[in-house]
Amino acid sequence: MTITAYYHPGYAAPIGDHVMPINKFALVAEGLRHDPGVRLAEPAPLAEADLLRVHTRAYVDAVRTGEPRELAESQKFPWSPQLYSSVRLTGGGCLAAARAALADGIAAALVSGFHHAHADHGEGFCTFNGLVVAFEALRAAGAVERVAVLDMDLHYGNGTAALAAARPLLFNLSIYGNDYDRNQPFRDVSTRRHADGTNHRSIALPNGSGRAAMLAAMEAGLAELLAWGRPDLLLYQAGADPYCEDPYSPLALDHEDLLARDRRAFEFARRERIPIAWVLAGGYTKDTSKVVRVHLNTFEAALAVFG
Secondary structure, eight states, rough: OEEEOOOOGGGOOOSOOOOTTTTTHHHHHHHTTTTTTEEOOOOOOHHHHHHHHHSSSHHHHHHHHOOHHHHHTSSSSSSOTTTTHHHHHHHHHHHHHHHHHHHHHHHESOOOOOTTTOOSSBBBSSSSOHHHHHHHHHHHSSSOOOOEEEOSSBBOOOOHHHHHHTOTTEEEEEEEEEEEEETTEEEEEEGGGOOOBBTEEEEEEEETOOOOHHHHHHHHHHHHHHHOOOSSSEEEESSTTTTTTTTOOOEEEEEEEHHHHHHHHHHHHHTOOEEEEEEEEEOOOHHHHHHHHHHHHHHHHHHHHHO
C-alpha cells in the first residue's frame, strides 16, 4: 500500500536560532520524496472555527495579531506575522492525516502534535493542540465518536491531558521520560507526578529505561486504552526526543529501540483494526540527521507492518 504523508513548506515559521530544529520537517519530506511506499500531499490550513472548538478567542487572536505579546509567545517561539499561517497549516496537516487514516487505515503528517498546548495558552514549543483540534473537527463532521491518543514523546503530554479531562470521548495515553508542567520539564520522573483521570492515563519511564521497560509500558497502557473503549481512530505522537543522545533524554533508547516502539504501535493498530494517523514530535539532538533518522524509521515501521 501507499501511505499518504502531509507536508507543506509553510509549516516552518521563522523562529531564528532556536533549539527546535524547524528544518527537520523539510528534511524528512526530502528523505521520503522518492520512497515508492509514501505519497506526499499538501494539506489545507485549518479554519478559524476549527481552532475555536478547542482554544479561546483571546488566545487565537493573540497568536494571529501578536498582541498581547506574552500570550502570543507563551509557547516559547518568537512571534512573527507568519506564525499564525504556519500553525494553521501544521494543524491542517494533522487533521488531513486523521481524515486520510479513516479512509485508508493509516496516514501521517510531518508536523508535531503540539501536545503541550492548552485551551488558553501555549507551552513547550506547542501553539495550538493539533491532536485535540483534529478530534473535535472530526466529531463535528460526524466522522468519529471516540478517539485515542498514544503519546510517546519524551515529555508528558500535559496540554492534551488537560483538554481531554473535559472531553470524555477522548482518551490520552502518555508514556514519557520527562514530566512537564507550566512550561518546565522534569528530567527525573521520580521528583514530580501529576494526577491522571479516567480518560487521561500516563506511565513514567524511570531514568535509564531501555527497550524492555518501554515495550512493557506500551502493553500496559494500550490495555488500559482498550479497557476505556475501542476508539474509532488512534492518533500516534511519535517523538524523536526519547533518543539516548537527545540533550533532554535520560532514557537508554537507540534508533533500533525506537524503531521497535513504532512497530509495536502499528502492530497494535493493525491487530485491533483501528485506523492510525501519526505525527512527528520532539527531537533536539545536535546532529539533526539523527532526529530525521528516527522519523524516517517510523515510516519504515509503518510500511513493514501495513505494506
